[in-house]
Amino acid sequence: MHAARSDLSYPRPTLHAVPVPAPRLARPTQLAFDELDTPLYDTTFVVVDLETTGTSPGDDAITEIGAVKVRGGEVLGEFATLVDPGRAIPPAVIQITGITTAMVRAAPRIEAVLPGFLEFAAGAVLVAHNARFDTAFLRAAAAASDTPWPAPQVLCTVKLARRVLGRDEAPSVRLGVLARLLGASTEPTHRALDDARATVDVLHALIARVGNQGVHSLTELLDYLPNVTPRRRAKRVFAQDLPALPGVYLFRGPSDEVLYIGTAVNLRRRVRTYFTGSETRGRMREMVELATRVDHVVCAHGLEAGVRELRLLVAHTPPYNRRSKFPKRGWWISxxxxxxxxxxxxxxxxxxxxxxxxxxxxxxxxxxxxxxxxxxxxxxxxxxxxxxxxxxxxxxxxxxxxxxxxxxxxxxxxxxxxxxxxxxGRSDATLHTMLDRIETHSAAQHFEAAARLRDRTAALIGVLRRIQRLAAIARIAELVVAHPDGAGGWEFSVIRYGRLAGAGVAARGTPPMPVVERIVAAAETVIPVGDASQEEVLRPEHTPIHMASHEPHDDGPPLRGASPDEIAVIARWLARPGVRIVHTSEGYREPRYGAARWAGWAEVAAAAARGNPLQDEYLDR
Structure with a gap:
């Protein structure tokens, strides 16, 4: 083990070599990185290096793993082992690494090693020099051994070096070159643990460089990696006063016009990403250059944020929202x-x-x-x-x-x-007729005609299913539903004729029913649409069954004037696991012979369209 360097941007005690983690004072439970902007001195890194039989994760295998766990400049532990790749090591690889087939013959296989490594690295940021190579081999090994891959946060020192060091200072970012340039105490040897130790020194030296530029947290370090213009980075102050709550944000331009509208479960965190390299869309970069401030509307939960976004898009038609360019572009068959x-x-x-x-x-x-x-x-x-x-x-x-x-x-x-x-949904006779025609085509071996009609039938079922499902929600005068907020509390929504009329939350420990009563009392009044002037159009002549004779509010359009997009957002929210009905004026119901009966057939048809031809799959349904 090498001695700790002292030229870092955060306090780092000098340590001697230790084989086990040094004792530390107990710390509070750490929340997610994005929630706290975790300081670099409090971030745990696991620096890993692999040796392999080649360069292809699919065809080659790992021969050695070396890793060093560090936090705040302190080495907490090391992990090192040879791995039996289950095959001979090529001579060219032996020449580079010095690892021979005889050396790994008695070593454990990767399926025995990987769980221990993942436990060692649990909860840490994974660091590697050319991280794409190392993580690709680790993911491939996890998949081959049926080991769940935890998808950790990854930091690549090659990318960080390219961002920090100019090409005149570092023409190459190979580990050996950087180790000499930055004064690493361990020389890379193409052995996993030595290279991991050298990468630790390179990482610390690069962090010291960016610390002088005001990068002091993990989020800031990850945001620093892509090249972002100073003007764009300076606008990050637009997000600093936003709350870490769900809501809607509005970017405004030089004339106070609305440029873009979006939703977030955490307003501050989401808006901040627009001023970093994580935002790669050209249109959004252009929008950020024009923006002069960001307004926001705090919402009770995600459903309210989604609905408010839709309504604001119609009200403002911001130029950088694709959906707002054609807010009334839907077509109906009547x-x-x-x-x-x-x-x-x-x-x-x-x-x-x-x-x-x-x-x-x-x-x-x-x-x-x-x-x-x-x-x-x-x-x-x-x-x-x-x-x-x-x-x-x-x-x-x-x-x-x-x-x-x-x-x-x-x-x-x-x-x-x-x-x-x-x-x-009073009868599905037409769908049966279409199915009979498909079978007739198939029996005559007219498979292309059968496939075309199959796809059209599946598309029709999808359209019918959607409108019948949304209409079932739009029919309900009042529906009060709750969903767990994940922290012991509840999110409440009041839905009236397919519109969100009220929303609120009851935090953990708060009696929920008084909250529900207040939300319902303050909810908007919604009057469904029923156009009597269309009576001639709507009256089904020669139809013995008239839905309006036994179902209320059926004298208007299917959605009673509600926005299809808004009801669709509500429907998706209602379909979430854990949603409970608190109160409803009437039961949710779809028609008995509606398209829901055909959903399974439509799924099989869609799978057939994506995969095998009709005669191989559809006829055996």
Whole structure:
């Protein structure tokens, strides 16, 4: 063991060689690095070096592991062992390292060594010279031995040296060169423990250099690695007064305009990343250059932050948010208000509608598929009540109106009824018809046609599943739910007709029900949308079952005017493990014959589309 250096940027006692960790005073339990900006003098590093049979983690194996654990300049322990790679060591490697096949024949295998090393390195920052090489071999060894990889924080001294030392001072960043340049007390020998000890000295010398530039914590050191302009780094003060709480942040420009909006579970930590090298997006770097300050809105929990972000995006349409460029870009498939209804692709949904689709072409393609299997007409002409038309007759298939005789309303009525029943989940007969067609194609060995229809059917099921699920939430007048906050407390949300109306938390030890009562009392009033002017459009003619006759609030669009994006965020939050219902005005329910019944089929179809052809997987379902 070598003597400790004394030219570091933090106090480091001089120690003599010790084979075991020296005793230290008890310290408080350390929180996550990002939470505390852990000082470098209180950060535990495990500096590791490997010797291997080659350079490929997949084909080669580890022959030696050496590691040194240090904290605050004090060596806490060392780990060193030869490893049997299970194969002969190539002569070229023997020449470099001096490790022969005979030396490792009696050594333990990596599956016996790795758990001990991971225990030695637990909770520490892993440091290596060219860390990508060493960690790749360690991860490969963990995978081969079915050992969980803990994914520690990693620091590479090659990258740190490139950042700290100019090329005129250090033309090369090889370990031997840096050890001589920085005065390491151990000379690298291509043996694992010697090289790890030399890397410790290199690490300490580099930390001393950056300490003079104001880098005193682990977070600052990791942020320092990428090259960031001084102007961008100086704007880090925008984050220093932000709370370490969940919320929404707004970057503002020279004219106080909103440039960008985002959410965070920890506002200070998230905003700070924009001024470091961890932010690599070109658009974001440009935005940060323009920013003059950062506003924030503290939220009770992540759901409130997500909903507020969506609402602020619509209100401000910031130029650097991709989602805000087209805040109302969703397209819906709706039935028209005609004696002989057909599909229309519209921006505003009616009751008999599904969507939204991101692109009009997607909606049109889905409408064409549904029309084909329900018998709905596809021509765009508005037909009179007597069914007279001028559509040319179809040679094969085509629009039901493309015939010699006028359309009969009674004969046409089943088509829009099938559509309404499919959308409302009253019947899945249309999906069965599509499945029968797939099987017919498959039986005739028309596998490409079967695969195309399979994919379209799976896509339709996905659209129906989403709208029916969101509509089930939008139907509930009031839903109060709770989720554990992970610290013994609870996060509460009040949802009314698919909108977040109130949010709050009850910390550990706080009686939750009084908190819930206050949140409910202060929650927003939500009135669902029901447009009576659309009665002609919405009334399902010739339909014997009318949902509005036995389900409240079904005289409006599927989501009752709520934002699809907002309900989707709420739905994802409700699906989290641990969510509990505190109170609800009515039960959550999806239609009996809705797309949820077909979710398993859709998953198999999606897997078939990604992998093997239809005839190999689908026919054996």
């Amino acid at each position: 039935l028209t208000a005609e004696p002989f209804p057909r599909f229309a692709v519209v921006r505003t949904p009616t009751r008999d509608a599904i969507g939204p689709f991101p692109a009009r072409a997607d909606a049109a393609e889905t409408a064409a598929v549904i029309a084909e299997f329900t018998g709905l007409r596809t021509c765009t002409a508005r037909l009179p009540r007597d069914g007279a038309h001028t559509c040319p007759p179809a040679v094969v298939g085509g629009c039901p109106a493309a015939g010699a005789a006028p359309l009969d309303r009674a004969a046409y009525a089943p088509a829009p009824r099938l559509v309404r029943d499919l959308f409302a």
